[in-house]
Amino acid sequence: MTALLRHGRYVLGENPVTGLAFALFVLLVVLAAAGPWLVPYDPLASNTAEALKPPSHAHWFGTDQLGRDLLSRVVVATRLDLTISICAVMIAFAVGSAAGVTGGFYGGWTDRLIGRVLDTIMAFPLFVLAMGIVAALGNTVANIVYATAIINVPFYARLARSEVMVRREAGFIEAARLAGNRGPRILAMHLFPNCLPPMMVQISLNLGWAILNAAGLSFIGLGVRPPTPEWGIMVAEGAAFIVSGEWWIGLFPGAALMLAVFCFNLLGDGLRDLIDPRRRT
Amino acid sequence: MSRTGERSILLDVKALERRFPVGKGWLHAVDDVSLEIGAGECVGLVGESGCGKSTLVKLITRLLDPTAGRIAFDGHDIGGVPAARFARAPERALIQMVFQDPTDSLNPRFTAFDTIADPIRRLGRGRGAGAVSTRVRELAEMVGLPEALLGRFPHQLSGGQKQRVGIARAIALEPKLLVLDEPTSALDVSVQAVILKLLDELRRRLGISYLFVSHDLAVVRLVADRVIVMYLGRVVETGPVERVFANPGHPYTRALLASVPMPERRGERRFRLTGEPRSPIDPSPTVCRFYGRCPDGFERCEREMPVLRSDAAGHAVACHLHG
Amino acid sequence: MSDPPIPLLAVQDLSVEFRTRAGVVHALDRVSFDVQRGETVGVVGESGSGKSVTAFALLRILDPSARISEGRAVFGGLDLVTATEHDLGLQRGRELSMIFQNPRTALNPIRPVGRQIADVLLRHGNVARAQVRRRAVELLAQVQIPDPERRYAAYPFQLSGGMCQRVMIALALACSPSLLIADEPTTGLDVTTQAAIMDLIRELAERTNMATLLITHDLALAAEQCDRIVVMHAGHVVEVAPAEALFETPRHPYTAKLVAATPHGAARLADLAAIPGGLPDLRGELPPCRYRFRCERYAPLCDGPLPRVEVLPGHMVACWKPL
Numbered sequence: 031m032t033a034l035l036r037h038g039r040y041v042l043g044e045n046p047v048t049g050l051a052f053a054l055f056v057l058l059v060v061l062a063a064a065g066p067w068l069v070p071y072d073p074l075a076s077n078t079a080e081a082l083k084p085p086s087h088a089h090w091f092g093t094d095q096l097g098r099d100l101l102s103r104v105v106v107a108t109r110l111d112l113t114i115s116i117c118a119v120m121i122a123f124a125v126g127s128a129a130g131v132t133g134g135f136y137g138g139w140t141d142r143l144i145g146r147v148l149d150t151i152m153a154f155p156l157f158v159l160a161m162g163i164v165a166a167l168g169n170t171v172a173n174i175v176y177a178t179a180i181i182n183v184p185f186y187a188r189l190a191r192s193e194v195m196v197r198r199e200a201g202f203i204e205a206a207r208l209a210g211n212r213g214p215r216i217l218a219m220h221l222f223p224n225c226l227p228p229m230m231v232q233i234s235l236n237l238g239w240a241i242l243n244a245a246g247l248s249f250i251g252l253g254v255r256p257p258t259p260e261w262g263i264m265v266a267e268g269a270a271f272i273v274s275g276e277w278w279i280g281l282f283p284g285a286a287l288m289l290a291v292f293c294f295n296l297l298g299d300g301l302r303d304l305i306d307p308r309r310r311t
Numbered sequence: 312m313s314r315t316g317e318r319s320i321l322l323d324v325k326a327l328e329r330r331f332p333v334g335k336g337w338l339h340a341v342d343d344v345s346l347e348i349g350a351g352e353c354v355g356l357v358g359e360s361g362c363g364k365s366t367l368v369k370l371i372t373r374l375l376d377p378t379a380g381r382i383a384f385d386g387h388d389i390g391g392v393p394a395a396r397f398a399r400a401p402e403r404a405l406i407q408m409v410f411q412d413p414t415d416s417l418n419p420r421f422t423a424f425d426t427i428a429d430p431i432r433r434l435g436r437g438r439g440a441g442a443v444s445t446r447v448r449e450l451a452e453m454v455g456l457p458e459a460l461l462g463r464f465p466h467q468l469s470g471g472q473k474q475r476v477g478i479a480r481a482i483a484l485e486p487k488l489l490v491l492d493e494p495t496s497a498l499d500v501s502v503q504a505v506i507l508k509l510l511d512e513l514r515r516r517l518g519i520s521y522l523f524v525s526h527d528l529a530v531v532r533l534v535a536d537r538v539i540v541m542y543l544g545r546v547v548e549t550g551p552v553e554r555v556f557a558n559p560g561h562p563y564t565r566a567l568l569a570s571v572p573m574p575e576r577r578g579e580r581r582f583r584l585t586g587e588p589r590s591p592i593d594p595s596p597t598v599c600r601f602y603g604r605c606p607d608g609f610e611r612c613e614r615e616m617p618v619l620r621s622d623a624a625g626h627a628v629a630c631h632l633h634g
Numbered sequence: 635m636s637d638p639p640i641p642l643l644a645v646q647d648l649s650v651e652f653r654t655r656a657g658v659v660h661a662l663d664r665v666s667f668d669v670q671r672g673e674t675v676g677v678v679g680e681s682g683s684g685k686s687v688t689a690f691a692l693l694r695i696l697d698p699s700a701r702i703s704e705g706r707a708v709f710g711g712l713d714l715v716t717a718t719e720h721d722l723g724l725q726r727g728r729e730l731s732m733i734f735q736n737p738r739t740a741l742n743p744i745r746p747v748g749r750q751i752a753d754v755l756l757r758h759g760n761v762a763r764a765q766v767r768r769r770a771v772e773l774l775a776q777v778q779i780p781d782p783e784r785r786y787a788a789y790p791f792q793l794s795g796g797m798c799q800r801v802m803i804a805l806a807l808a809c810s811p812s813l814l815i816a817d818e819p820t821t822g823l824d825v826t827t828q829a830a831i832m833d834l835i836r837e838l839a840e841r842t843n844m845a846t847l848l849i850t851h852d853l854a855l856a857a858e859q860c861d862r863i864v865v866m867h868a869g870h871v872v873e874v875a876p877a878e879a880l881f882e883t884p885r886h887p888y889t890a891k892l893v894a895a896t897p898h899g900a901a902r903l904a905d906l907a908a909i910p911g912g913l914p915d916l917r918g919e920l921p922p923c924r925y926r927f928r929c930e931r932y933a934p935l936c937d938g939p940l941p942r943v944e945v946l947p948g949h950m951v952a953c954w955k956p957l
Contacts, residue, residue: 201416204374205480208407209430212398223420359824360795469912499680500851500895501909511903526825529854529897533906570829572898574857574881583833584826587780 048300054293062109069102073259082276092278094267096257100278103259104286110260111290114171115240118178123233125179126186131217131225133187134194141191148184156181160243164252174253178243182236189232193225227306234298238291245287261287321520322348322371322488327380327390329366336593340366342544344380345619348488353514353521355535355552357528357567361588363544364524368490371522372408373397385487404434404484409510411493413473417465423472424461427451427479434484450479455509471502475509482513489514490522495530507534528571532556537625540564543591543600546619550626560628562605582606599631607632641668642845643692643813648705648715650684650691657917661687663924664705665871666942667864669813672843674836676856676877678892679866682913685849688866689815691715693732694722709813728758731806735818737798741790747801748774748786754808773804777834796827800834807838814839815847820855832859854898857881862948865889868913868924870940875949885945885956888925923953931955 061068071089077097085092091100129148133141151159163177197203198221206220245262248254254263261283268280329341341363348354358364369375371382373394382390384402392400407430410416417426427447431438438446451458456475465473474494481489494510495503511534514521525531531538531552538555540548540563548561559565569582586604594600599612611631621627650662662684669675679685690696692707692714707714709730712721734740742750751770755761761769767786774782777800790798799819806814816835820828836859839846850856856863856877863880865873865888873886884890893899894907911928914920922940926932936954943951 201410201412202418202421205408205410205416205477206418206429207374207398208372208403209480210398210403210433211429213395220418224418359826500853500892501680503897504895504906504908507897507903507906508908527897528825533897533900533903566826570825572829572852572855572858574854574877574898577858577878581829583830 045300045303047296048303051293051296051300054289055297058108058112058290058293061105062112065105065109069099069105071099071102073098073102073106074257075099082271082279084276085278091282092276094264094279095271098257100264100282103264104261104282107259107261107264107283108286108290110171110254110258111241111244111262111287114175114178114244115237117175118240118244119182119233119236121175121179122182122236123186123229126183127190127222127225127229129183130187130190131194131222134191135198135213135217135221144187148187151181152184157243157246160247161250161252164247169252169255171253174244174247177247178240181243182240185232185236186229189229190222190225193228194221197221197224227302230301230305231298234294234301238294241287241290241294319350320347321350321385322346322522323381323383324371325381325383327367327370327382328378329363329370329375330378333592338592339544339594340591341370341377342594344541344544344546346539346546346549348520348522350487351514351518351520352536353523353534355531355538356522356524356541357526357531357538358541359526359567361543361591362541364541365492366544367541368408368492368522368524371488372406372490373400373403404430405487406490407481407484407486407488408490408492409474409477409481409494412497413470413477414465414497416477417473419465422462422464423451423456423468423476426465426476427461427483430480430483446483447479450483451475453482453513454479455505469502470498471506474498474502474506478506478510478513482517482519485517486519488520488522490524492524493526494523496525496527503530510534528556528567540567543588543594545600546629547601548626548628548630549619550621551624554624554626558626560626560633561601561630562607562632563601639670642671642710643669643847644706644708645688645692646706646708648688648691648707649703650687650696651701651703652697653699653701654917659916660869660920661700661916662691662869663920664940665866665869666705667871667874669845669847671812672839672845673861674839674846674848674859676860676863677847677849677866678851678853678856678863680851680892680913682868682916683866684869685851685866686817687869689732689817689847689849692815693726693730727754727806727811728809729811730813730815731809731811732815732817733799733802733806733819735821737795737802738790738793740802741798741805743790746787746789747793747798748788751801751805751808754805758809770804770808773808774801776807776838777801777804778830779804795823796831799823799827799831803831803834803838807842807844810842811844813845813847815849817849818851819848821850821852828855853881853892853896865892869916870924870952872925872952873950875946879946879949885949885951886925886953887929887931887955887957890957 075098080093080097081095083089083093089099089101091104094100129144133144160177160181163180164173167173203216203220206216248260248262249266254260256263264283265280268283271279324344324346327341327344330337330339344367356364370377373389376394377390380390381388384406387402389402397403424447427450428443431443431446448458451461454475456472456479460468460472495506498506523531523535535552537550538552539546540561542563548555548564555564556568559568566582566584584604589600589603597614597616599617602608602612617629617631619627619629645668646666647664648662649664652659652661665688677685677688691702694714702715705715712725741747748770751773752766755766755769771782771786774785779785779797779800820831823831835846848856848860860877863875863877864871865886867888873880873884873889880889881893884893891907891909895909897906900906909928914924914927922938923936926936933955938954940952941954943956945951945956
């Protein structure tokens with residue numbers, strides 16, 4: 031464990047961009063965890079007297095049409111957005127990798143069957159598919175998570191499958207067989223861990239995409255409902271006011287979204303370096 | 312070192328065949344191969360790319376199933392156990408392999424310790440962590456791997472060190488048969504000598520039989536007792552190594568020996584093969600596989616597939632013009 | 635007594651260093667040798683000896699992190715080290731050619747082989763556009779590729795390793811260069827193919843009085859094929875001698891060990907020598923003799939600057955205590 035931490039410090043120190051991304055990620059996690067206690071105002075408290083006030087000393091991000099403090103709402107929304115995207119990506123990763131490595135390793139009908147299921151998912155424009163799933167299953171946050179997870183499964187499956195197929199015939203896999211390992215064990219302990227480094231990059235890119243996806247669904251009214259603070263609906267609400275000049279209502283949640291996606295994209299490389307033993311000196 | 316009198320036969324392969332479907336036909340990778348390996352002896356297997364030695368190796372180590380023929384190990388039929396289930400067979404621990412490419416044959420995420428410990432943990436008889444660790448250290452010492460290197464990953468080890476890890480892993484379960492697939496081709500010549508001597512010493516000390524696959528005839532001459540020459544899936548010659556190399560019976564063996572660089576034969580015009588090998592896909596069962604490239608072929612070679620015929624000293628050649 | 639002939643290629647004190655994150659690697663240090671018109675010179679060494687770096691330096695195709703820090707390489711009156719890209723471009727492919735180790739990867743995988751030869755002809759040879767295809771097919775036939783008309787349109791992946799190497803030779807010889815640099819041309823090929831390829835190179839070289847610089851780790855191959863051999867260790871030239879003399883009576887301790895480690899010469903496995911120690915780390919401060927820590931003959935006088943002793947006419951050793 032300490033070796034991992036030491037290696038972690040090395041990775042972060044080596045590449046300043048990764049260090050920056052990691053710092054940003056830590057900030058996001060802190061805000062998600064401790065947000066409700068850090069913010070100056072109650073994100074749900076409306077105060078029509080203070081409605082539509084631009085950024086000022088009292089309200090750093092201004093207030094929205096119901097007089098709610100935007101800073102508080104943006105910060106508290108971090109928790110919901112982060113949770114949705116992390117849960118969705120974890121589910122997609124677990125299901126997708128399992129499907130991909132199984133298909134890639136066993137080949138034959140297993141591979142073909144899994145392939146057809148994946149093709150079906152990918153045949154739809156993914157966002158439309160997500161919309162369809164949420165509409166069919168019901169308008170809840172849990173369903174946004176499932177929908178986002180489902181549409182992301184093919185990426186992991188395809189990646190895992192090709193990584194496994196490349197390594198399937200490698201000497202060390204034959205050696206594992208000779209040592210008495212059987213199929214499932216070889217998959218889990220020998221093949222899959224070697225496929226992880228490229229998947230790390232995919233995971234982190236995916237996190238960013240999942241946030242956008244969730245925000246997008248909320249933007250069109252699916253999933254999260256007012257008054258819950260969530261970056262997507264906040265941008266939707268803000269969009270209506272841009273024309274009349276109250277730019278801050280949509281801009282700040284949008285900027286938060288952008289920052290989160292940016293952070294996850296940069297984090298990808300760093301995560302891969304952390305996992306890949308070849309980067310250890 | 313010649314074997315006289317009765318020797319106990321460890322590996323007995325009879326009429327082994329392996330075909331692969333290719334397009335509308337069949338690729339005959341291994342065709343009617345029979346061989347024996349006795350206890351404690353080192354048998355060399357030579358042949359060039361496409362001769363089927365890699366497939367034969369996979370069949371013998373039971374990573375692949377034969378399409379016909381028998382494989383018996385220490386009297387038991389192991390060819391009948393499907394490769395997918397062989398991991399749990401009692402013979403699994405007794406047949407092991409050392410690979411050619413030390414980089415490719417070690418899991419990049421496993422330390423040297425984990426690599427050597429893996430077979431012990433999987434097939435060793437109920438050992439605790441302490442016993443495993445002791446055994447790994449014992450093996451590392453046997454193969455000359457400094458204990459300090461056990462915690463390293465493959466990319467932190469040199470070629471020779473990686474190969475030692477591979478050897479330690481292979482002997483961990485005290486196998487009776489070790490297949491060595493070009494164990495030194497990827498190493499520098501200075502390291503090669505050390506590894507070859509190590510392998511020889513281990514064989515004598517632990518009483519293991521070797522199947523030594525190599526394209527380097529000079530090395531085979533030094534390490535093997537007997538040699539098997541393969542061409543396009545069939546065995547064309549076999550016998551005690553000194554006899555076969557001094558007096559090759561099959562024209563292909565002669566061509567192989569003539570291709571080995573020999574500084575003392577500078578400037579001499581030597582025997583060379585011409586033409587392309589015949590196709591291994593749906594080969595005719597009545598035409599000798601070497602016919603066409605053979606300098607000595609005649610009409611019988613087209614009608615009748617030659618079979619191995621042995622002389623008194625155990626030197627067998629599959630050629631109509633020999634014996 | 636007439637003056638000695640001006641060598642075709644005269645390499646003097648060539649030094650190359652690589653800038654890496656871990657420090658400056660002194661890959662080559664004052665490498666000197668020459669190649670006469672029409673002769674075959676072998677450069678022999680283990681991995682890390684600098685033999686491939688030397689070849690790449692001559693053609694100036696080194697990695698961007700490399701720098702030729704010292705020395706000259708005079709080829710036909712032009713110093714390759716200081717030549718402009720333009721002048722160098724005129725030489726490469728026309729007077730000075732190279733073939734590489736892995737034939738299939740050295741060819742453009744998405745271009746038919748015949749067209750690749752045609753490209754060279756168009757760029758360098760004074761061949762009219764209309765004649766280019768015919769000339770390319772002629773070249774394919776010259777390197778003994780069967781059915782050259784049809785093979786003109788083949789892609790590298792459709793050809794065997796040996797055939798790809800022949801195509802590369804055709805490419806390199808298209809404009810009848812006066813010097814061919816062959817970097818491990820037969821490593822990875824079957825031994826019979828290797829013999830055929832070496833025969834081909836020698837035959838074509840004799841026909842056009844082309845000089846060859848053969849880079850290989852296989853000392854036996856070099857001793858068989860070359861007129862003279864340059865032995866390298868850790869970026870130094872340690873011995874230069876006629877092939878036969880070098881193999882039979884090596885004068886540098888490293889060469890002697892290399893010869894003893896070659897399986898070819900040994901009668902028994904026990905005779906095979908290992909070379910103790912490993913390559914020195916080529917970064918930072920290095921002793922004048924880089925073999926010093928592995929040498930059994932070390933004496934305090936070996937700490938002096940590395941000498942070049944001509945023990946016999948044409949036989950040079952870089953050693954204070956030659957054998």
